[in-house]
Amino acid sequence: MGNQILTEYIQQVHADCKNIYVSPTITMVLNKRGIKISRPRVARLMRKAKLRSIVKKKF
Structure with a gap:
């Protein structure tokens, strides 16, 4: 693919x-949907697409 x-x-x-969601979670979701992909590849594609997760502060 x-x-x-x-x-x-x-x-x-x-x-x-x-x-x-961060790259490990996105990897898990895609694998459950039948799309076999590794976490490093998801992380690399996220960097290229300039996708960042929103980190919520605890307080």
């Missing part, structure tokens, strides 16, 4: 979770 298609899947999952 090409990087462009995978990036679109990653962007969709990232938007669905309100930009909170």
